[in-house]
Amino acid sequence: MATIYKKKLLKELESIPSEHHKAIYKIIHLFNTELKLSSSKKEKSSLAGIWKGSAISDNLIKEAEKSLYPYEKE
Numbered sequence: 001m002a003t004i005y006k007k008k009l010l011k012e013l014e015s016i017p018s019e020h021h022k023a024i025y026k027i028i029h030l031f032n033t034e035l036k037l038s039s040s041k042k043e044k045s046s047l048a049g050i051w052k053g054s055a056i057s058d059n060l061i062k063e064a065e066k067s068l069y070p071y072e073k074e
Contacts, residue, residue, distance in 0.1 A: 016024055 013024065
């Protein structure tokens, strides 16, 4: 069955004028790329809870605030 569609595709490609080959190639290439990406997609993983249990020093927070808000007084 796959060879039937391959023959049909080749027949269609042969009937397309050469000035449109570049556009047809782009379409087929993008379609093929999307197929590969969709088949390689894995289950989405979540970042929720990744920092659970991590401790951040108050000094680091204050330094970050100073760099983000230099116009605020201490």
